[in-house]
Amino acid sequence: MSRVRQVQVTVDCHDPRAVADFWKAVLGYVDPPVPDGFASWDAVEASLPVERQGAAAVAQDPDGVGPRLYFQRVPEGKTVKNRVHLDVRVATGLTGEERVAALEAEAARLEALGGHRLHLLPADGEDEACLVMQDVEGNEFCLD
Numbered sequence: 001m002s003r004v005r006q007v008q009v010t011v012d013c014h015d016p017r018a019v020a021d022f023w024k025a026v027l028g029y030v031d032p033p034v035p036d037g038f039a040s041w042d043a044v045e046a047s048l049p050v051e052r053q054g055a056a057a058v059a060q061d062p063d064g065v066g067p068r069l070y071f072q073r074v075p076e077g078k079t080v081k082n083r084v085h086l087d088v089r090v091a092t093g094l095t096g097e098e099r100v101a102a103l104e105a106e107a108a109r110l111e112a113l114g115g116h117r118l119h120l121l122p123a124d125g126e127d128e129a130c131l132v133m134q135d136v137e138g139n140e141f142c143l144d
Contacts, residue, residue: 008068008087016071020057029059087144103131
């Protein structure tokens with residue numbers, strides 16, 4: 001029997017905070033809790049290197065029922081690439097080779113269902129590895 005997978009919806013945009021604020025208002029979502037050691041999300045942003053400030057924002061269901069929404073700044077406008085794609089959470093909490101193995105196993109299962117593997121984005125010291133795929137109509141999504 002298959003099990004339900006948790007997803008995160010990721011939106012590519014030019015102004016992550018403005019887009020996140022819009023979707024929080026639409027859905028009744030909220031900012032996640034501020035990380036320990038910071039008084040506010042503005043303080044978190046100020047602690048980042050200048051090139052990373054404003055690069056991402058998050059909105060989440062306050063009841064934890066709906067998917068987390070992640071908004072990331074990209075330089076290009078919408079042309080061919082999806083502006084919204086799903087991140088299917090199959091390796092949450094895993095790192096290194098264990099994470100890649102979990103991503104690969106899920107990719108193999110999805111290929112059998114008609115999905116297409118595009119490429120593995122290896123861990124880079126800031127982000128863990130993820131695997132980019134396409135669904136049966138060519139829409140991109142990530143195994144995360």
